[in-house]
Amino acid sequence: xxxxxxxxxxxxxxxxxxxxxxxxxxxxxxxxxxxxxxxxxxxxxxxxxxxxxxxxxxxxxxxxxxxxxxxxxxxxxxxxxxxxxxxxxxxxxxxxxxxxxxxxxxxxxxxxxxxxxxxxxxxxxxxxxxxxxxxxxxxxxxxxxxxxxxxxxxxxxxxxxxxxxxxxxxxxxxxxxxxxxxxxxxxxxxxxxxxxxxxxxxxxxxxxxxxxxxxxxxxxxxxxxxxxxxxxxxxxxxxxxxxxxxxxxxxxxxxxxxxxxxxxxxxxxxxxxxxxxxxxxxxxxxxxxxxxxxxxxxxxxxxxxxxxxxxxxxxxxxxxxxxxxxxxxxxxxxxxxxxxxxxxxxxxxxxxxxxxxxxxxxxxxxxxxxxxxxxxxxxxxxxxxxxxxxxxxxxxxxxxxxxxxxxxxxxxxxxxxxxxxxxxxxxxxxxxxxxxxxxxxxxxxxxxxxxxxxxxxxxxxxxxxxxxxxxxxxxxxxxxxxxxxxxxxxxxxxxxxxxxxxxxxxxxxxxxxxxxxxxxxx
Ligand code: HEM
Numbered sequence: 001x002x003x004x005x006x007x008x009x010x011x012x013x014x015x016x017x018x019x020x021x022x023x024x025x026x027x028x029x030x031x032x033x034x035x036x037x038x039x040x041x042x043x044x045x046x047x048x049x050x051x052x053x054x055x056x057x058x059x060x061x062x063x064x065x066x067x068x069x070x071x072x073x074x075x076x077x078x079x080x081x082x083x084x085x086x087x088x089x090x091x092x093x094x095x096x097x098x099x100x101x102x103x104x105x106x107x108x109x110x111x112x113x114x115x116x117x118x119x120x121x122x123x124x125x126x127x128x129x130x131x132x133x134x135x136x137x138x139x140x141x142x143x144x145x146x147x148x149x150x151x152x153x154x155x156x157x158x159x160x161x162x163x164x165x166x167x168x169x170x171x172x173x174x175x176x177x178x179x180x181x182x183x184x185x186x187x188x189x190x191x192x193x194x195x196x197x198x199x200x201x202x203x204x205x206x207x208x209x210x211x212x213x214x215x216x217x218x219x220x221x222x223x224x225x226x227x228x229x230x231x232x233x234x235x236x237x238x239x240x241x242x243x244x245x246x247x248x249x250x251x252x253x254x255x256x257x258x259x260x261x262x263x264x265x266x267x268x269x270x271x272x273x274x275x276x277x278x279x280x281x282x283x284x285x286x287x288x289x290x291x292x293x294x295x296x297x298x299x300x301x302x303x304x305x306x307x308x309x310x311x312x313x314x315x316x317x318x319x320x321x322x323x324x325x326x327x328x329x330x331x332x333x334x335x336x337x338x339x340x341x342x343x344x345x346x347x348x349x350x351x352x353x354x355x356x357x358x359x360x361x362x363x364x365x366x367x368x369x370x371x372x373x374x375x376x377x378x379x380x381x382x383x384x385x386x387x388x389x390x391x392x393x394x395x396x397x398x399x400x401x402x403x404x405x406x407x408x409x410x411x412x413x414x415x416x417x418x419x420x421x422x423x424x425x426x427x428x429x430x431x432x433x434x435x436x437x438x439x440x441x442x443x444x445x446x447x448x449x450x451x452x453x454x455x456x457x458x459x460x461x462x463x464x465x466x467x468x469x470x471x472x473x474x475x476x477x478x479x480x481x482x483x484x485x486x487x488x489x490x491x492x493x494x495x496x497x498x499x500x501x502x503x504x505x506x507x508x509x510x511x512x513x514x515x516x517x518x519x520x521x522x
Contacts, residue, residue, distance in 0.1 A: 087209055159306075192498070314368070354434070
């Protein structure tokens with residue numbers, strides 16, 4: 001009853017009719033094949049859409065640029081992550097950057113930020129290069145068979161190696177194995193599907209977290225005969241033990257109280273070493289305890305792995321779909337290489353306009369993360385850039401948002417909004433980035449960290465790893481396309497949303513592409 005009254009203010013906002021009496025449209029929103037639903041919803045109603053939620057708790061789906069600016073920047077403190085999302089993250093990863101909010105989050109982010117500065121990302125470039133060249137040699141060994149290569153599997157391993165070496169200063173050696181051999185890597189990879197298999201019981205997390213001590217809860221988990229729960233317990237244990245081991249190896253067991261092994265981390269450019277340096281020199285009140293340092297490791301690998309792998313797989317898939325663009329990109333890279341004396345360094349990657357255009361356009365049209373969720377923690381008002389009409393055809397220029405409203409930021413809709421990007425918004429056209437963007441793009445206050453795009457979100461909770469991901473995309477394309485070509489196989493690839501958009505064949509995670517050596521290389 002309370003919900004009915006408090007949501008009265010946005011009851012008149014238009015949206016699709018509910019699909020289920022209890023889950024409204026939520027299943028459609030998170031369905032692995034949600035693309036048509038998103039397309040319809042975002043075309044039919046304007047920048048704010050009412051989505052029916054659980055038991056009549058309606059949500060607002062937002063992609064109006066001004067509303068997004070208010071949500072993510074101007075009134076960011078009002079729009080917080082779901083409590084349940086933070087609590088689940090705490091149980092899985094500890095008190096890392098994806099588990100905290102407010103002042104606690106600000107403190108962690110401030111210490112992590114220097115690791116993603118341009119100068120530090122530049123210092124990571126040799127490690128990126130070495131890892132990608134290692135992958136290239138493996139792919140080159142596959143060119144003799146006419147069988148397609150599962151690029152998805154290789155991109156997952158590549159992402160893991162990149163975040164392992166340059167994130168943790170740790171080598172997973174995942175190219176050596178036919179599966180993701182490292183138990184830590186396997187745990188991170190299988191974690192989400194196993195967690196989601198708990199389905200509706202996940203909603204009990206906030207209640208369960210308040211029952212007894214951690215030891216008591218663990219004893220209860222041990223005796224409940226539920227295999228998925230036991231698998232999650234074991235994965236969490238593996239992640240925790242490995243993170244502690246990596247940290248100990250990094251600092252050669254120098255006790256925390258004495259500062260984290262200054263000598264061992266000196267001059268290292270991986271994210272964790274830089275975090276440790278920043279933490280050592282932070283004032284007492286700003287310093288993170290050891291448990292929070294450990295928690296950053298799995299948080300970072302988790303945030304980086306599937307997103308980066310999804311982005312790299314998508315780039316190679318799109319280039320396989322557009323052989324002429326692949327050719328043009330290869331020529332642009334070769335010319336840049338020639339102009340720079342044969343080898344491209346970090347700064348040269350920024351000076352290849354078509355490479356930049358391909359990455360931006362692919363991340364615009366195919367953002368690996370489709371939506372993110374927020375809750376309003378106090379009553380507020382969202383102004384709109386483009387007014388919408390409600391069910392009574394009344395024009396609304398702002399929306400009253402009562403405390404407790406759940407909001408869904410539609411990254412995909414913001415990136416493909418025809419009113420902003422033009423009639424060709426849903427076409428892959430990298431050339432749009434080689435000319436001035438339309439005024440509708442440049443003048444709307446889209447709050448993204450990346451080129452007017454919401455792909456990496458924006459504001460204080462935008463993707464901290466964006467420069468890392470951008471280097472991964474550019475370095476992978478320049479090094480792989482130098483000797484290899486990618487083309488489509490006969491198998492039908494379907495992209496499914498499993499939190500992150502991933503390629504599948506017959507329901508299995510796979511991206512079969514034909515890989516051949518470039519003519520001039522043969
Ligand atoms: C193409 C690749 C990537 C995409 C599309 C992406 C996208 C995003 C998005 C949309 C968010 C906001 C999530 C939310 O608010 O619920 C986010 C947050 C985050 N990302 Fe990324 N990400 C990528 C790669 C990376 C990498 C490589 C790293 C680390 C090296 C990383 C680390 C993080 C972290 C730690 C956060 C949480 C930031 C915070 O809460 O302050 N991401 N990312």
